[in-house]
Amino acid sequence: MIKNAQLIGLSRQIALARQMDVVANNMANINTTGFKAEESLFEEYVGPVARDQDFMGKDQPLSYVQDWATMHDLSAGDMVQTGNPLDVAINGAGFFAVQTAGGDRWTKAGAFQINAGGTLVDLSGNPVLGDGGPIQFGPEETDVNISEDGAVSSSAGAKGRLRIVEFANPQAIKHEGGNLFSGGAPIAPNDSRVMQGFIEKSNVSGVSSMAEMIKVQRAYESAAALSQRQDDMRRSAIQRLGDPNA
């Protein structure tokens, strides 16, 4: 039994160490454009799973803890005005689509650039997709304007419309790194407005992450103290029962 108590404590410590990693990653990305925070979710894992009525004694159900998911916190980050014409933010649930070697990816980081070939790209150099493929500018063009519905125009006229995607189940998309998300089933946008001259900052809240971190840290310490006490119990049991004079 004592051994089980230690294992339960250990499952708690492993889960908390993972949660600490998630908090640390959120905190590291507190200034990353378009970053979406992650939240750890835990569930009870009741064991042993194998049950058999043939056993003499009844199995005692033991509740371990297991981290079963990290949820994306998709709430909006702060919109910061930059005045840069190629900075765009999406007000709403939508994502921009960019083209990578591994297929289309989704991003909230709308700090775009124009590359040497005149293509609109994100900061990693991936082409930003419009409705009809990447958006291309000629060398002589000036005055890039991006309207609320994502329509791009310049001094040479209309350039197409930024492809904005939304997701019926946004939890199905995966963090890829590089401010990109992958996967999911993109649908047409109905709740997205494009804002030119703004970028969406990270939605990590410093205060609540700090509070979460302290909570994780203290919980970890109390789990460590628990297994310490279990160990002390076992030690005193061995000492008492193993004493030849007993």
Place this chain on the structure above:
Amino acid sequence: MKALYIASTGMSAQERNVEVISNNIANMRTTGFKRQRAEFQDLLYQQITRAGSQTSDQGTNLPAGVEIGSGVRTVATPRIMSQGSVEPTEKELDVAIRGEGFFMINMPDGRTAYTRDGSFDRSDQGTIVNSSGYELQPGITIPGTAKSVSISPDGMVEAVLANDSVPTQMGQLQLARFVNKAGLESLGDNLFGETAASGAPQIGTPNADGVGDLLEGYLEMSNVNSVTEIADLIAAQRAYEMNARVISGADEMMQSTTQLR
């Protein structure tokens, strides 16, 4: 415990951020300076359980997986190439560009550099040079006998020579523009160099060809906005402190493990 390393990436990113901001503030009064902004990206994610993995024979699957990120990196420090404010100096050969273009400067090593800093002077030979003494391109020589020099908005340099009453045309200034101005390499001394990312320069005449027009007797100040820089500095500093706190938190967690007897 990855948290230690994750938080250290956060600290080094914010350190970069403060470096960029302090360079912007240091160059607040630098003619033709364009401010930079540090841009960050999240690093790769470790997928511990994948979303959509099967949880039963009935075809149910996990609605969300466990993914643990590994921190942040600085991806770029693009320059914000917006127009700086234009201040009158009342000095001849001080020129500000209103628009997209750059002046072209002949570097001593034969390369061409590009600048928005239009504080020019005459050399001892009479050629128009920048404040480091490098020649403006195309080279224009103003004779010693010239009484006054003027530069028109479309880049025509005219001088009134001794005993003349009408100005004589000395040459035509040209400007270069780039498809991707933000991709120019910063050479220091207010100069930029061409790179593969910026594309080749498109040379044009001021007031035509979309390169902008010229204002003589004015200089373009930096486009640094002190209020936003200070706000960014405070945000960067707090983010740094929070990441430092995560490191000490992770350290205390590890300490409570090592203190088990």
